[in-house]
Amino acid sequence: MDFTLDDTQREIAGLAADVLRREVDLARPAGPLGYDEQVWRALGKAGLLSLALPPELGGAGLGIAEVAVLLTELGRAAAPVPALTLALGVLPLELLGTPDQRAALLPEVATGDALVTAALHEPSSPLVTEPATRAVAEDGAWTLTGTKTGVPFAAAATRILVPAAMPGGTGVFLVDPAAPGVTVAGGSVRLERVSVEEAGLLRDREPGEAIATLRRLAVAGAVALGDGVLAGALTLTKEHVARREQFGRPLAAFQAVAQQIADVYIASRTVHLAAQSAVWRLASGLDPQPDLEVAGYWLAEEGPKALAVCQHLHGGLGVDITYPLHRYYALGKELSQFLGGAQDRLGELVR
Known part of the structure; x- marks a missing residue:
């Protein structure tokens, strides 16, 4: 067990700290999306938002250890950016997404032009493992109904990863917050018979x-x-x-x-x-x-x-x-x- 940062991780920490020193302006208010888009795009331009992406999508092909180093630097600067979406969106998509899902979403996420977040909480049930949100198969697609709370940057997201109970276990679906039946209010997301195609279901190589x-x-x-x-x-x-x-x-x-x-x-x-x-x-x-x-x-x-x-x-x-x-x-x-x-x-x- 060796927690010493390797050369790549030290470079990530140093680059992130340098970008944040230049770009973070305490006097600049958050933008309409609820965060400082200028700082977020600067991180993307420096290649820091694409650390976990595979090389074929323009990324560095790195993993959770390197993303964690970046997250720690973002926390150290209290940067007004949607940092947690790197763990809620980028990493799950890279690990569980299909090639089409990754190709459609991750390149724009890497430049800071799109966000993917996750809805892991339900009323009185944080980090839920057995969600009350239901997914029912109808007409070759899935219909989702339920309520999620405490969704980070839900209003700014391009897609939201939504866990839902389905026959045989729990699935994680890519939901478009602009889709019919989706209501976003602050950090709460209400789903009322929201249709998601089979292509919007993340891979589940084994149950759960x-x-x-x-x-x-x-x-x-x-x-x-x-x-x-x-x-x-x-x-x-x-x-x-x-x-x-x-x-x-x-x-x-x-x-x-x-x-x-x-x-x-x-x-x-x-x-x-x-x-x-x-x-x-x-x-x-x-x-x-x-x-x-x-x-x-x-x-x-x-x-x-x-x-x-x-x-x-x-x-x-x-x-x-x-x-x-x-x-x-x-x-x-x-x-x-x-x-x-x-x-x-x-x-x-x-x-």
């Missing part, structure tokens, strides 16, 4: 493979992104308490401040280790459990607490919209909610 793979990639992507969020917030806070003085001394010189920043460091390093272990096992073709659930639980339980400490140590500066800390806090909270919260993660770990 598609939903299990999608779920693993979603959690891995979230913890890799969260790893960067905590690391970035920790760096920002360390620099602040080292510079800011009170009673003629830097805040960092006070024992209570040092203890609090140490707690943030412990939370950050634990998420980092758990995320790396889970991603390494996924990339090596090994069972990522229970490492994946440990990382998800720790991020959902300790991540928001650590970010709250960072806010506390910044005082009023932490909520200033011209200062980046509020981005880290908001993104960390979103990731905890995406994972279903600490109690759900703990229950999954127990199971």
Whole structure:
């Protein structure tokens, strides 16, 4: 087990950090799609959105380990981009999509001109494995009915990966959010007799493979992104308490401040280790459990607490919209909610 980044991964991290330093503008508001399209397209132009694509589609032919490195850098900068869609759309399509599905969607995703996301939550059921959404065979196609919640960037998506119960198990369907019967409101997606052709069903080489793979990639992507969020917030806070003085001394010189920043460091390093272990096992073709659930639980339980400490140590500066800390806090909270919260993660770990 060796978590040291190889040369390719170091180059990805360095390139991503360089692009983000140049392109992220805290004063620029999010675009109509809910994210900074200029930054996202810059990442695409640098080849970072096509890391997992096969060479025949213009990609680098890399995998989850390299995408996780990119996600961590996006989290470290709290970049206002749809980072999680790399784990919810690009990776599942590359692993489970048919050649036609991949050729139709992935090239535009790689340039930043299209988004693919996934609908993994249902009311009161985060990261659902047995969805209430139903798929019924009718007239040579599938008809989907159900409600999904907490779908990242649903309004901006070109396609949404939708798990649905079908005869013999659970299938994952590519749904066009503009199709008749689809209603998108914020992060909620309602499906009312939505027709999806057989060609819109992801491959399921054995029962339950598609939903299990999608779920693993979603959690891995979230913890890799969260790893960067905590690391970035920790760096920002360390620099602040080292510079800011009170009673003629830097805040960092006070024992209570040092203890609090140490707690943030412990939370950050634990998420980092758990995320790396889970991603390494996924990339090596090994069972990522229970490492994946440990990382998800720790991020959902300790991540928001650590970010709250960072806010506390910044005082009023932490909520200033011209200062980046509020981005880290908001993104960390979103990731905890995406994972279903600490109690759900703990229950999954127990199971």
